[in-house]
Amino acid sequence: MAGKPKLHYFNGRGRMETIRWLLAAAGVEFEEQIFHTKEDLEKLRKDGSLLYQQVPMVEIDGMKMVQSRAILNYIAAKHNLCGKDPKQRAFIDMYCEGAMDLNEMIMMLPLKPADTKEKELATILEKATTRYFPVFEKVLKDHGQDFLVGNQLSRADVQLLECILMTEELKADILSKFPLLKAFKARISNIPTIQKFLQPGNQRKPPPTEKSVAAAMKIFY
Numbered sequence: 001m002a003g004k005p006k007l008h009y010f011n012g013r014g015r016m017e018t019i020r021w022l023l024a025a026a027g028v029e030f031e032e033q034i035f036h037t038k039e040d041l042e043k044l045r046k047d048g049s050l051l052y053q054q055v056p057m058v059e060i061d062g063m064k065m066v067q068s069r070a071i072l073n074y075i076a077a078k079h080n081l082c083g084k085d086p087k088q089r090a091f092i093d094m095y096c097e098g099a100m101d102l103n104e105m106i107m108m109l110p111l112k113p114a115d116t117k118e119k120e121l122a123t124i125l126e127k128a129t130t131r132y133f134p135v136f137e138k139v140l141k142d143h144g145q146d147f148l149v150g151n152q153l154s155r156a157d158v159q160l161l162e163c164i165l166m167t168e169e170l171k172a173d174i175l176s177k178f179p180l181l182k183a184f185k186a187r188i189s190n191i192p193t194i195q196k197f198l199q200p201g202n203q204r205k206p207p208p209t210e211k212s213v214a215a216a217m218k219i220f221y
Contacts, residue, residue: 005030006059008044010216013205014107015068016056018100018159020204022072024197025158026079032203038219072096076155083149091149095139095156099163102132106166110213121170128167133178136160140180146187153191161188169207 005023009016011034023030035041045053051066058065061078065071076082076092083089105124112120139148148156164185167174175182188194197204208216 004028006033007031008033008035008049008057008059009055010035010219011205012208012212012216014056014216017205018103018162019056019058019068019071019075021158021162021197022075022081022155024203025153025191025194026075026081027193028075028079030203035219036215041219072155081153081155081158083154088149088154092154092156095136095148096159098132098135099156099159102128103159103163103166106170109170110208110210124167125171125174128174129177132163133175133181136184137178137180140184146184153188157184157188158194161185161194166207 005028007016007019007030009032020030035044041055044050044055044057049064050057051064054066056066056068056071058071060071060074065074073082083092102124105120105127109117109120109124136148143149145151147153148160161184164175164181175185189198196202
């Protein structure tokens with residue numbers, strides 16, 4: 001019997017957070033090997049564990065997987081979260097890429113110079129409400145189902161919920177003009193495995209702080 005997946009990353013969200021979300025949604029327990037120093041990361045690099053010298057890295061099913069999209073694709077395929085046919089998978093991929101584009105902007109915000117953060121935040125909120133969330137609102141309206149693709153939970157639903165919650169951390173009422181997304185958020189949040197992941201004390205990481213960003217910078221730069 002294979003052991004629990006082991007996630008190698010720093011103690012923060014970054015590009016590992018979506019992987020944590022997807023494993024949790026699939027009901028998969030995982031362990032974390034947190035590195036706290038540049039030396040911890042260098043040890044992984046020197047022992048040949050990192051294919052491209054980069055993290056995230058996940059030990060799963062006898063593999064040491066890198067590249068977050070490859071890891072997410074594997075988890076989704078293994079746990080029936082990637083649709084039932086190529087057409088469904090194409091839509092899931094499109095929706096995931098959109099959510100990841102918005103997530104990437106939010107993820108990079110703490111790294112922006114202090115004098116540009118207000119402008120960057122305004123740009124993120126503007127794109128969320130005019131480019132990304134209107135698309136998902138229309139998808140839910142046109143599809144008429146509880147989920148984005150087909151009528152079962154997929155990776156796209158998980159990643160959209162993560163994206164919504166991250167955006168709400170920047171502006172609590174961001175969904176005020178998107179009633180179907182508000183209902184979607186409540187619905188997906190109440191799936192038992194996801195509900196468990198959202199409880200205090202679980203493995204979801206908190207929003208970055210100045211202190212946590214500074215700690216991460218010392219590891220990577």
